Amino acid sequence: MSHAHPLIALLKRDLTLAFRTGGAGLSLAFFLLVIVLLPFAAGTDPALMRRIGPGVIWIAVLLAVLLTLERLFQADLEAGVLDLLVAAPAAFELLVLAKALAHWLAIGVPLTVLAIVAGLMLGLSLDAALALAFTLFVGTPGLSCTGAIAGALTAGVRRGSLLLTLLVLPLYAPFVIFGAGAATLAANPTPPETPLPAILLLGACSLAAALTALLLLPSAVKSQVD
Amino acid sequence: MFGGVSFRLENGAALVVRGPNGSGKSSLLRLLGGLARADHGTISLDVGDGPVPAEELGRHSHLIGHKGGVTDAMSVEANLRFQTELLGGNSSLMDAALTRLGLMPLAHQRAMTLSAGQRKRLALARLITAPRKLWLLDEPMESLDAAGEALVQTLLGEHCASGGIALIATHGSAPRAARLELALLPEQRASA
Numbered sequence: 001m002s003h004a005h006p007l008i009a010l011l012k013r014d015l016t017l018a019f020r021t022g023g024a025g026l027s028l029a030f031f032l033l034v035i036v037l038l039p040f041a042a043g044t045d046p047a048l049m050r051r052i053g054p055g056v057i058w059i060a061v062l063l064a065v066l067l068t069l070e071r072l073f074q075a076d077l078e079a080g081v082l083d084l085l086v087a088a089p090a091a092f093e094l095l096v097l098a099k100a101l102a103h104w105l106a107i108g109v110p111l112t113v114l115a116i117v118a119g120l121m122l123g124l125s126l127d128a129a130l131a132l133a134f135t136l137f138v139g140t141p142g143l144s145c146t147g148a149i150a151g152a153l154t155a156g157v158r159r160g161s162l163l164l165t166l167l168v169l170p171l172y173a174p175f176v177i178f179g180a181g182a183a184t185l186a187a188n189p190t191p192p193e194t195p196l197p198a199i200l201l202l203g204a205c206s207l208a209a210a211l212t213a214l215l216l217l218p219s220a221v222k223s224q225v226d
Numbered sequence: 227m228f229g230g231v232s233f234r235l236e237n238g239a240a241l242v243v244r245g246p247n248g249s250g251k252s253s254l255l256r257l258l259g260g261l262a263r264a265d266h267g268t269i270s271l272d273v274g275d276g277p278v279p280a281e282e283l284g285r286h287s288h289l290i291g292h293k294g295g296v297t298d299a300m301s302v303e304a305n306l307r308f309q310t311e312l313l314g315g316n317s318s319l320m321d322a323a324l325t326r327l328g329l330m331p332l333a334h335q336r337a338m339t340l341s342a343g344q345r346k347r348l349a350l351a352r353l354i355t356a357p358r359k360l361w362l363l364d365e366p367m368e369s370l371d372a373a374g375e376a377l378v379q380t381l382l383g384e385h386c387a388s389g390g391i392a393l394i395a396t397h398g399s400a401p402r403a404a405r406l407e408l409a410l411l412p413e414q415r416a417s418a
Contacts, residue, residue: 009311013300021299080293086261087284089314226262 006090007098014099018106023068028110031064035118046123053122054132054183055176060118061111061136062143062172068107069147070164072099073155073221082225093218100148100213108140124187131186131195138199139179142206145213146171152220178202227253228410229266235406240382240392242400245410251395252291254410255362258393260284273359285314287360292368294349298338302329305337306351315356323354327377342369353381361385361392366401379403 004012018024038056042048076082076099085095115136119129150167154160182198228250235241243251256262258269260283271278273286296305306324310317324330327347332340340348346369353361361382367375382392382403394404 004311004317006312006314009308013297013304013308013312016304017297017299075297078293079297080291080295081297083259083261083289083291083293084295084309084312087259087287087289088312089285 006088007094010085010088010095010098011102011105014102015106018102023071024106024110027064027068027107028114030067031060031111031114032118034060034063035121038122044123049123050128050187051184053119053124054128054135054187055180057115057118057122057132058136058176058180058183061115061140062169062176064111065107065140065143065147066165066168068103069151069168070154070161072103072148072151073224074151074160077155077224082221085221086225092222093214096148096152096217096221097213100144100217103148104141104144108136108144112136112140128183128187132183135179135183135186135195135199135202138203139175139206142175142202142209143172145206145209145217149213149216149220152217152224155221155224174205175202178205231267231408231410233408235391235393237389237391238386239406240386240394240401240404241406241408242404243393243395243408243410244397249410251410252364255289255291255364255393255395258283258360259287259289259362261289271360286358287362288353288356288358289362289364290349290353290366291362291364294345295352296337296340296345296348299336301334301336302340302348303333305348306355309352310355313352313356313358315352317355319355320351323351326354327351328373343371343374346370347374350378350381353385359390361390363392363394365396365398366394367396367398 035057042052073082086092088095112133116129116133119132120126124132147168150164150171154164154167157163178198178201182195182202185193185195185198231254233241243254245251253262257264260281269280269283271283271286278286295309297308300308303320303324306320307317310320324333327350329344329347329351332344337345337348346366350366366378370378379401382394382401385392386403392403394401400407
């Protein structure tokens with residue numbers, strides 16, 4: 001007799017689905033393709049890559065995340081799985097947050113790791129690539145939380161991907177500003193400037209997004225169920 | 227959508243809900259399953275230790291409707307395991323449930339390959355693996371074959387015999403276990 005907690009069951013199922021149905025894989029492949037195309041578009045000048053590489057990688061991460069948001073809640077709404085969440089003997093708030101967490105684990109974490117490879121491909125030093133990955137590690141939870149709210153709000157909209165994009169991209173602006181800012185600074189050290197303040201602000205953005213998700217995500221999902 | 231509906235069901239009772247399309251049968255079941263809120267009125271469910279709070283109605287009921295909560299990309303077995311664990315059921319009952327519903331040979335097939343009747347059977351399997359007091363079945367016989375219909379009859383009979391309560395919305399013939407009938411008539415519709 002097994003008694004897996006409803007939260008664990010949902011987390012396990014969302015992670016398995018993300019990797020098995022290719023949602024995560026496609027998003028990672030998209031990310032890598034964008035990075036591979038960059039030298040064709042902008043050349044391979046090392047100094048140029050150091051200046052624009054971290055920013056381009058951050059933008060590519062945003063777009064790769066964006067690709068996965070439309071189906072995050074829509075698929076479960078259509079199949080009636082969101083109805084089951086209401087019927088589960090666990091706090092609905094925690095269940096919908098578990099979906100956002102699963103999204104980060106399936107998309108944000110692999111993109112963070114892959115960004116090291118992408119950075120090296122664009123000619124960044126290992127230190128710069130690791131610093132870039134660190135900014136993504138701090139920022140991607142915020143991307144998942146913000147994206148989950150928008151994904152939930154547009155889940156009932158047919159072909160809502162454009163609406164979703166327009167809703168999310170402006171909200172992602174602070175993450176790009178601080179995240180790409182810190183990563184660019186780390187790749188182009190210009191003392192006395194350090195990337196630390198930008199990373200702290202990025203962390204604050206992620207925290208704010210997580211708190212907003214805590215407050216808004218349950219009612220956003222509930223509004224689709226009712 | 228509708229108004230002026232009031233009823234009380236004792237343990238072991240099954241109620242057939244009838245009414246023309248759009249009269250609110252599904253909405254009534256969703257209200258009772260905690261998936262929607264009523265503008266007026268109260269719903270009270272007693273599971274033995276006092277009334278269940280309105281926001282926890284869903285935890286004591288199974289609503290099985292047109293959307294069965296089945297994930298296409300997962301196997302039959304994985305779907306049932308997920309539903310059972312999510313709903314706090316007992317996964318050691320899974321084999322029995324799959325066998326009774328005739329899904330054992332399909333257990334490792336992806337749900338997207340199932341026919342409409344097989345999907346319905348998969349949705350019904352959680353009635354067995356996660357026992358709950360209140361069953362809310364929206365057109366349970368839809369797309370089931372004769373054997374499937376007989377199975378739903380038997381499951382309903384067992385559920386009511388063990389003190390469960392069931393509401394069945396249907397246009398077809400009433401299940402044997404259901405001796406009570408509620409008709410939602412168009413004139414009962416209040417302005418929304």
